[in-house]
Amino acid sequence: MEAQAIFETLKGKFGDAVVELQGEGFSPAFVVVAPGAVKEVSRFLKEDPALSFDALMCLSGVDYKEKFAVAYHLHSLKHRHAIGMKAFLPRETPSLPTVDDVWPAANFQEREAFDLFGIVFEGSKDLRRILLPEDWEGHPLRKDYKYPDFYHGIKV
Amino acid sequence: MTIRTDALPTQEMTINMGPQHPSTHGVLRVILTTDGEVVTRAVPDVGYLHRGLEKIGERVTYAQYMPFTDRLDYLAAMNCNCAWAWTVEKLAKIEVPERAEFLRVIVCELNRISSHLIAFGSYTADMGAFTPFLYAIRERERVNDLFEMLCGSRLTYNYARVGGVSADAPPGFLEKSKEFLDYFEPKLDEYNNLISYNKIFVHRLANVAVIPAEEAVAYGLTGPNLRGSGVPFDLRKDEPYSVYPKFDFKVCVGTGERGTLGDCFDRYMVRINEMRESAKIVRQALAQIPDGPVLAKVPRLFKPPVGEAYFRSECPRGETGIYLISDGSVNPFRLKIRTGSFVTMNIFEKVTRGLMIADVVAVIGSFDIILPEIDR
Numbered sequence: 042m043e044a045q046a047i048f049e050t051l052k053g054k055f056g057d058a059v060v061e062l063q064g065e066g067f068s069p070a071f072v073v074v075a076p077g078a079v080k081e082v083s084r085f086l087k088e089d090p091a092l093s094f095d096a097l098m099c100l101s102g103v104d105y106k107e108k109f110a111v112a113y114h115l116h117s118l119k120h121r122h123a124i125g126m127k128a129f130l131p132r133e134t135p136s137l138p139t140v141d142d143v144w145p146a147a148n149f150q151e152r153e154a155f156d157l158f159g160i161v162f163e164g165s166k167d168l169r170r171i172l173l174p175e176d177w178e179g180h181p182l183r184k185d186y187k188y189p190d191f192y193h194g195i196k197v
Numbered sequence: 198m199t200i201r202t203d204a205l206p207t208q209e210m211t212i213n214m215g216p217q218h219p220s221t222h223g224v225l226r227v228i229l230t231t232d233g234e235v236v237t238r239a240v241p242d243v244g245y246l247h248r249g250l251e252k253i254g255e256r257v258t259y260a261q262y263m264p265f266t267d268r269l270d271y272l273a274a275m276n277c278n279c280a281w282a283w284t285v286e287k288l289a290k291i292e293v294p295e296r297a298e299f300l301r302v303i304v305c306e307l308n309r310i311s312s313h314l315i316a317f318g319s320y321t322a323d324m325g326a327f328t329p330f331l332y333a334i335r336e337r338e339r340v341n342d343l344f345e346m347l348c349g350s351r352l353t354y355n356y357a358r359v360g361g362v363s364a365d366a367p368p369g370f371l372e373k374s375k376e377f378l379d380y381f382e383p384k385l386d387e388y389n390n391l392i393s394y395n396k397i398f399v400h401r402l403a404n405v406a407v408i409p410a411e412e413a414v415a416y417g418l419t420g421p422n423l424r425g426s427g428v429p430f431d432l433r434k435d436e437p438y439s440v441y442p443k444f445d446f447k448v449c450v451g452t453g454e455r456g457t458l459g460d461c462f463d464r465y466m467v468r469i470n471e472m473r474e475s476a477k478i479v480r481q482a483l484a485q486i487p488d489g490p491v492l493a494k495v496p497r498l499f500k501p502p503v504g505e506a507y508f509r510s511e512c513p514r515g516e517t518g519i520y521l522i523s524d525g526s527v528n529p530f531r532l533k534i535r536t537g538s539f540v541t542m543n544i545f546e547k548v549t550r551g552l553m554i555a556d557v558v559a560v561i562g563s564f565d566i567i568l569p570e571i572d573r
Contacts, residue, residue: 068506099535114518114520
């Protein structure tokens with residue numbers, strides 16, 4: 042299925058929760074979804090027989106300076122098509138529902154986005170820092186991250 | 198082996214496996230909770246090798262990032278080099294000369310052979326047979342010699358460039374590559390005779406850590422780990438990129454030949470068979486390689502159009518997907534690297550539940566993880 046058709050299917054099903062299609066300049070195209078609806082849309086994308094996006098290939102946090110985003114790259118082994126899904130989040134309270142019960146593959150990648158961006162995935166079964174030490178301060182991939190001078194009294 | 202619910206409970210013990218342990222293939226720490234010899238929970242703790250490669254990417258230009266991709270997976274640096282080049286070319290819509298694409302495929306497949314050799318060799322060493330490791334290293338040396346001829350390095354190659362490759366093959370390289378294949382292909386039968394079907398080895402691997410196909414897909418496994426579960430998905434075939442459509446090769450999948458489909462033995466065997474297919478691809482590429490330039494005219498500093506691209510390529514440890522966002526400046530705005538090993542570690546806790554401690558070693562080896570790729 043082409044990106045436009047997937048977008049229209051989702052728009053028909055979820056209405057205003059599906060915001061827009063980012064097509065030009067994006068490869069693959071992104072369906073922009075309201076953060077609150079991420080879980081329902083994900084479940085539909087996975088379970089609808091015409092879509093059946095059975096694999097979450099990549100989940101990334103992005104800092105667009107004025108807002109955050111979580112980008113999902115989905116792929117269907119059955120239909121061999123791909124689509125992106127994106128949810129924009131406010132900088133002050135970046136949180137959205139987890140999708141680790143839809144695609145178990147999400148867990149580690151959500152932990153990574155939590156670790157490096159401070160994005161909170163509500164309802165996650167295990168949301169801890171993954172790459173950085175537990176007591177690290179700040180989230181390094183944010184654009185306004187200040188490099189620390191010391192870590193445990195050691196100059197970095 | 199399962200957790201026996203009827204047995205008398207013993208006091209649980211927590212053991213640290215790693216981060217400095219030869220069988221964890223680097224600085225992986227596994228926190229084992231055991232009931233006697235049986236593992237009730239094995240939690241992987243990663244991140245010891247985190248170098249912030251994604252953050253570094255935001256501060257250097259597209260061309261300058263190439264050497265950093267070597268450090269992503271040092272056993273398959275050519276594949277990572279090319280993955281980066283292909284991603285940037287997709288984003289900036291750069292045409293690559295055909296000879297360069299052929300050279301990339303040749304080095305990628307040779308590197309896949311050398312990477313799978315390490316997987317094979319270290320796995321047998323983990324399982325207690327040290328000799329095959331020396332055989333694997335012996336063959337890998339010859340691949341390293343070839344790469345040294347090509348770009349001067351034996352581990353971190355920095356060979357690909359945005360728009361092509363850094364240098365054409367020197368005189369004799371293509372002939373030497375063919376000589377290597379003639380030497381190497383019979384060795385695979387030797388490995389199979391020596392160890393693959395050895396009774397003790399098979400017993401250590403068969404029916405251990407079985408991953409059914411639908412679970413492998415749901416957990417996002419890719420590469421040999423996915424194909425070991427019997428799913429015939431290979432990006433070189435199913436989402437062809439570069440010049441792969443020109444070559445005839447088979448997608449190797451697990452068959453459950455010595456145990457259950459999707460066990461450690463299947464994942465091991467997929468790698469052995471894939472080396473043969475890679476050799477086949479290199480042979481065809483060597484026969485068909487055209488003459489011509491190897492590097493398109495790309496300025497050292499260039500500004501790709503504003504946009505986002507995600508490129509997936511088949512690396513020895515699964516799909517390496519690079520998500521690249523450009524804001525129209527000379528540096529990437531954001532780059533995210535999705536690596537096979539990192540996603541594979543997600544299923545680790547699930548498949549190791551109820552195994553013996555020694556089997557945890559078998560699982561780590563069968564996933565063929567590499568830590569710089571997990572920690573980035």
